[in-house]
Amino acid sequence: MNDIRSYFGPGHGACPGCGFPIAVKITLETLEGKAFVVNSTGCLEIVSSMYGRNVWAVPYIHSLFENAGAVAGGIDAALKALGRKNEGHVVVFAGDGATADIGIGTLSGMFDRNHDVLYICYDNEAYQNTGNQQSGLTPPGASTTTTPVGDLLPGKMGRKKDMIGIAVAHGIPYVASASIAFPNDLRRKVKRAIEFEGAKYLHVHAPCVTGWGIDGKLTVEVARLAVETGLYPLVEYENGRLVRVMKLKKRKPVEEYLKIQRRFRHLFKHPLGEKIIKELQQIADENVKRYGLEDEG
Amino acid sequence: MRKVVRGFYAIAYAVKLSKPNVICAYPITPQTEIVENLAEMYANGELENCEYITAESEFGAASVVLGASATGARTFTATSSQGLLLMTEVLYNAAGMRLPIVLAIANRAVSAPLSIWNDHQDSISVRDAGIIQIYVENNQEAHDMIPFAFKVAENKNVLLPFMVCVDGFKLTHAYEAVDLLNQEDVDNFLPPYNPVVSLRIDKPVAMGCYAPPPTYMEFRVALEYAMERAKKVIEDESKEWYEITGRDWGAHIKAEYCEDAEVAVIAMGSIVGMIRDVVEEMRKEGMKVGLLKIRTYRPFPAEEIRKALTNVNKVIVIERSLSIGSEPPVTLDVKSALFGHSSQEIHSVVLGLGGRDVPRTQIIKIIKEVYEGKVKPGKRYEGLKEFEEVIP
Ligand SMILES: Cc1ncc(C[n+]2csc(CCOP(=O)(O)OP(=O)(O)O)c2C)c(N)n1
Ligand SMILES: [Mg+2]
Numbered sequence: 001m002n003d004i005r006s007y008f009g010p011g012h013g014a015c016p017g018c019g020f021p022i023a024v025k026i027t028l029e030t031l032e033g034k035a036f037v038v039n040s041t042g043c044l045e046i047v048s049s050m051y052g053r054n055v056w057a058v059p060y061i062h063s064l065f066e067n068a069g070a071v072a073g074g075i076d077a078a079l080k081a082l083g084r085k086n087e088g089h090v091v092v093f094a095g096d097g098a099t100a101d102i103g104i105g106t107l108s109g110m111f112d113r114n115h116d117v118l119y120i121c122y123d124n125e126a127y128q129n130t131g132n133q134q135s136g137l138t139p140p141g142a143s144t145t146t147t148p149v150g151d152l153l154p155g156k157m158g159r160k161k162d163m164i165g166i167a168v169a170h171g172i173p174y175v176a177s178a179s180i181a182f183p184n185d186l187r188r189k190v191k192r193a194i195e196f197e198g199a200k201y202l203h204v205h206a207p208c209v210t211g212w213g214i215d216g217k218l219t220v221e222v223a224r225l226a227v228e229t230g231l232y233p234l235v236e237y238e239n240g241r242l243v244r245v246m247k248l249k250k251r252k253p254v255e256e257y258l259k260i261q262r263r264f265r266h267l268f269k270h271p272l273g274e275k276i277i278k279e280l281q282q283i284a285d286e287n288v289k290r291y292g293l294e295d296e297g
Numbered sequence: 298m299r300k301v302v303r304g305f306y307a308i309a310y311a312v313k314l315s316k317p318n319v320i321c322a323y324p325i326t327p328q329t330e331i332v333e334n335l336a337e338m339y340a341n342g343e344l345e346n347c348e349y350i351t352a353e354s355e356f357g358a359a360s361v362v363l364g365a366s367a368t369g370a371r372t373f374t375a376t377s378s379q380g381l382l383l384m385t386e387v388l389y390n391a392a393g394m395r396l397p398i399v400l401a402i403a404n405r406a407v408s409a410p411l412s413i414w415n416d417h418q419d420s421i422s423v424r425d426a427g428i429i430q431i432y433v434e435n436n437q438e439a440h441d442m443i444p445f446a447f448k449v450a451e452n453k454n455v456l457l458p459f460m461v462c463v464d465g466f467k468l469t470h471a472y473e474a475v476d477l478l479n480q481e482d483v484d485n486f487l488p489p490y491n492p493v494v495s496l497r498i499d500k501p502v503a504m505g506c507y508a509p510p511p512t513y514m515e516f517r518v519a520l521e522y523a524m525e526r527a528k529k530v531i532e533d534e535s536k537e538w539y540e541i542t543g544r545d546w547g548a549h550i551k552a553e554y555c556e557d558a559e560v561a562v563i564a565m566g567s568i569v570g571m572i573r574d575v576v577e578e579m580r581k582e583g584m585k586v587g588l589l590k591i592r593t594y595r596p597f598p599a600e601e602i603r604k605a606l607t608n609v610n611k612v613i614v615i616e617r618s619l620s621i622g623s624e625p626p627v628t629l630d631v632k633s634a635l636f637g638h639s640s641q642e643i644h645s646v647v648l649g650l651g652g653r654d655v656p657r658t659q660i661i662k663i664i665k666e667v668y669e670g671k672v673k674p675g676k677r678y679e680g681l682k683e684f685e686e687v688i689p
Contacts, residue, residue, distance in 0.1 A: 033498075034498055035498075036368070036496050036498070038364065045507070046507065049503050049505070049506045049507060050506060050507055050508075050509065051506040051507065051508045051509075051512045051516075052506075052512065054503035054506060056501065056503050057501060058498070058501050059496035059497055059498060059500075059501045059502060059503075060496075060501070060502075060503040060504065061364065061367050061496060061503075061504040061505050062503075062504070062505035062506070062507075063360065063363055063364070063387070063390050063394070063505050064360070064386060064387065064390055066356075067356065067357070067360035067363075067387060069357075070352065070353075070356075070357040070358075070360030070361045070363075070364065071360050071361070071363055071364035071367075072364060073350065073357075073360075073361050073364065074319060074321070074350075074360065074361035074362060074363060074364025074365035074366075074367075074368070074370075074372075075364040075365065075367070075368045075496065077318075077319045077321070077348035077350050077361065077364075077365050077370070078318060078319050078348075078364070078365035078366075078368035078369065078370035078372075079368060080348050081318035081319055081346050081347055081348045081365075081370055082318060082346070082368070082369060082370060083346070084368075087497070087498045087499075088498045105353055105354060105356070105357065106353065106354075106356070106357045106360060108353060109352060109353030109354070109357045112353065113350065113351070
């Protein structure tokens, strides 16, 4: 009775309560291990691919921080040229920094050429591998080591990049957001994604216990609150059209999400904190309107 | 088939005959025409089992061929100057991952100031990456070295990227009569790529692992060993090449008239042709001068150079690049090859940067001055105007 195979681990070195292993496991199980995994430099890579301690039971390649999109495109091209397309799917796991900042050029190129690649960004909202520096996907108000809280500044100023919008604008066939708090939804989206030929983008919210300053037991709870407040909407685009969203029955105020994380704690004391909290609430409200997250009436 | 073709076509045609599976590049002068020619062949269905990918940058292009090579594809890319500098991080990575990617470099100066013209500063700058570098003197050699590069790079005792360095414009855009290889000869010489490790679902491996201090060093030293083994492979394959084509390029160096030379000139690339001409003329006048063409800059043929210069008293190293803050790069390697073995006078002559014209008379002057003992050994610049420093 060996039908539940682990394609990732055991033995990976992620922190207890880390979010991304959930996304990786669900993806690989859904694909039944038929995946060529490309991984950017970052936490996932470091905890899984030390020489002699590889925990991947699928073909795996790590090249650089900022080129996973292009490497995946190369694998796709090679599989086509060699007549090996039926072997499996090309899947990228890349961090938010690798995706939205330093690697956005190679990602855009891969989208533009519409390689048959499922690109999964695991979003822990900062450069966690190097010790929690801000990325383009760090939300406003978050304290990171490069956007620290000071007398003047209340953590990160500026907004979180809209990667879903950026992906959709490339005209690729499938774009969706998911969260490790909703594993069934994530599983369904992976399944759906691979029904499309061409570039697929899946953005998965995955909390970081150390960077966010949360209790390891609360990872799923924190991720769920991000969705339930409207700060992190779960949406799905097929061929450029918004086809599904996860509706919010009883939307919660953003404070409920913020107050259980050390990275936001200062917002409740800092002179500019209230303004930032308002801004975050406004972002959530905008998401609700833009994606129709609440049932009307 | 002998045909008058331009350099970029000679290269592109040789790439086609080498049956690559993935070609990916990004335009940059003077490389562009190489990939344009390949794109045309692709559009006409002349490239079988091949994907031609247009990248969003040279960084992306190098990464695409990296991924493809890791999957077991034979891969080709080409670039120049800024494009090569942008690829650099990927190229170090590809070498470390032991991927036999073949690159054509249309050698061009680096910015600032911007220049599209030829020298060797671009490829020289990646000399430490673990990539084999060969410098060719004409388009026949450029054409021949493409299948040759695949054969050497893919050898199980080597597995390193291979760079064929071709002087931008001077060769890439020059018309030259080239004996174009035929498919049968190339097929006989170059078997299909059979990777030692590659990404496969049925045999999963992890490539590009990270190595902590107890394991890192061995990987890097292994690159050095592979480069060392490449020497013998290059020698063997050069012999085979000669048997198939009748063209003897030498392997690592080609020494001419050096046995009894008082002065020997060391050079790489297209300038070799003119120097040979001058040397032969001087020989006719009774001057004991020789020519030493370096073909493989990496692996550097220290022993071969040492041997070739045994009877030579004075050495002129023609430099088409700089190592700013130290001596010019080829000079450094030549000196280290000779150090402790012999004590020739070494003249390091930097010239022709950014495509500055090198007239024949300049070469004659350089050799004569050394021959007649009119200049002291050391570094100097030829063709340099008097100038005031300005910030470009
Ligand atoms: C070119 C380059 N710049 C910087 C780094 C250092 N670096 C390695 S991982 C990393 C952050 C990764 O962040 P992200 O992609 O969000 O992944 P995470 O570690 O958070 O999972 C940085 C800055 C690098 N490896 N390469
Ligand atoms: Mg991150």
